[in-house]
Amino acid sequence: MLRFETAGESHGECLVATLTGLPASIPISVAQVNHDLWRRQQGYGRGGRMKIETDAAEIVSGVRHSQTIGSPIAIIIRNRDWQNWTEVLPVESYEGDEEKKKPLSRPRPGHADLAGAIKYNFADARYILERASARETTARVAVGAIARQFLAQFGIEILSHVIQAGSARIERPVEWEEIVALSKKQDVLLGCVDSEAEARMKAVVDEAYRTGDTVGGVFEVRAHNLPPGLGSHIAWDTRLDGRLAQAILSVQAVKGVEIGEAEEAASSFGSRVQDTIHYQKQNHRFFRGANKAGGLEGGITNGQDLIVRGLLKPISTLRKPLESVDFATREPASAAYERSDVCVLPAAGVVGEAMVAIVLAQAFLEKFGGDSLNETRRNFDGYIQQVREF
Ligand SMILES: Cc1cc2nc3c(=O)[nH]c(=O)nc-3n(C[C@H](O)[C@H](O)[C@H](O)COP(=O)(O)O)c2cc1C
Numbered sequence: 001m002l003r004f005e006t007a008g009e010s011h012g013e014c015l016v017a018t019l020t021g022l023p024a025s026i027p028i029s030v031a032q033v034n035h036d037l038w039r040r041q042q043g044y045g046r047g048g049r050m051k052i053e054t055d056a057a058e059i060v061s062g063v064r065h066s067q068t069i070g071s072p073i074a075i076i077i078r079n080r081d082w083q084n085w086t087e088v089l090p091v092e093s094y095e096g097d098e099e100k101k102k103p104l105s106r107p108r109p110g111h112a113d114l115a116g117a118i119k120y121n122f123a124d125a126r127y128i129l130e131r132a133s134a135r136e137t138t139a140r141v142a143v144g145a146i147a148r149q150f151l152a153q154f155g156i157e158i159l160s161h162v163i164q165a166g167s168a169r170i171e172r173p174v175e176w177e178e179i180v181a182l183s184k185k186q187d188v189l190l191g192c193v194d195s196e197a198e199a200r201m202k203a204v205v206d207e208a209y210r211t212g213d214t215v216g217g218v219f220e221v222r223a224h225n226l227p228p229g230l231g232s233h234i235a236w237d238t239r240l241d242g243r244l245a246q247a248i249l250s251v252q253a254v255k256g257v258e259i260g261e262a263e264e265a266a267s268s269f270g271s272r273v274q275d276t277i278h279y280q281k282q283n284h285r286f287f288r289g290a291n292k293a294g295g296l297e298g299g300i301t302n303g304q305d306l307i308v309r310g311l312l313k314p315i316s317t318l319r320k321p322l323e324s325v326d327f328a329t330r331e332p333a334s335a336a337y338e339r340s341d342v343c344v345l346p347a348a349g350v351v352g353e354a355m356v357a358i359v360l361a362q363a364f365l366e367k368f369g370g371d372s373l374n375e376t377r378r379n380f381d382g383y384i385q386q387v388r389e390f
Pocket of ligand 1: 111347
């Protein structure tokens with residue numbers, strides 16, 4: 001069973017992640033992990049924090065001589081901002097520390113502040129926001145980067161792009177090759193493959209900058225070259241659609257998940273939404289008329305590209321704050337403002353890639369198992385042979 005865990009506060013010393021259950025002898029490049037961390041920091045609309053942090057992963061166990069060794073992988077990513085917070089968030093209390101605290105006492109609607117402070121019985125929401133913050137997704141991206149390198153051994157690639165920012169949306173189909181080309185760009189704007197649509201998206205973000213507001217939207221994650229047969233129809237918790245939905249919904253600010261063309265399907269007749277089945281006799285293979293199902297039928301991959309979308313609400317910290325209540329006085333007050341992003345769509349897409357990579361790596365290992373990469377590969381090759389002979 002492949003499992004991972006993250007720890008760390010947004011302004012604490014560092015983020016920590018562990019990943020347990022990968023086979024031994026998978027080649028691992030730390031540079032590739034750092035490249036994914038860099039991608040998570042890009043995009044038009046990010047706040048000042050991204051200028052402070054240049055994330056770099058330190059792998060402290062489970063990888064030796066650039067290969068996994070089968071034991072748990074532990075990763076540390078240091079917060080450069082910690083140097084400004086040592087007196088605010090010390091591990092051990094010290095004399096006079098009460099004055100150094102930075103209480104968050106005017107909870108932000110839409111953030112975890114109020115619900116978390118009530119639940120944990122804190123006088124203010126500082127400790128809640130420190131963990132609820134999407135800074136945590138840095139650790140997920142590092143774990144996802146390792147899972148991605150495992151899946152790449154079998155030719156599986158995972159990428160994302162943005163299809164909507166506020167009301168601006170790309171209205172045409174997008175080819176896999178366009179997403180690959182986008183992923184190689186050094187200057188990330190809003191992560192859309194189409195420059196005209198991206199310009200419309202940028203105009204929406206610019207308006208939010210002008211008015212002190214924030215922007216949500218939709219990102220799409222695609223997994224390419226997947227074998228058919230990952231996940232299973234046999235039980236509610238083995239269905240890959242449900243598992244992917246949980247993974248994507250667990251990303252901070254994601255409020256909806258769409259698999260394939262779910263929204264369009266819900267308002268169409270059945271004859272328009274199913275992917276018709278055909279057979280090429282000369283090379284003995286099935287093929288499909290379209291991919292509206294997003295590569296999943298019955299919770300099982302069907303060999304087409306997996307398409308999962310995350311619907312992101314606008315960020316809840318507003319420069320022009322909403323109505324709230326002060327914890328101390330119980331009087332009406334403007335919600336707190338902490339240095340914050342205005343739009344995080346491309347970054348959320350990179351986090352979505354990481355979550356999809358982790359879920360796919362889990363499903364892949366459930367099916368093919370193995371304590372070493374060679375053993376996994378033997379099992380995989382045998383199955384692919386069986387699929388060819390089907
Ligand atoms: C990449 C990324 C960056 C984010 N940055 C911010 C931010 O700067 N300010 C903010 O208020 N929320 C930000 N969020 C969203 C909050 O973390 C999230 O809204 C909050 O934890 C409450 O969770 P919920 O919206 O899922 O209910 C970000 C989310 C993502 C995915």
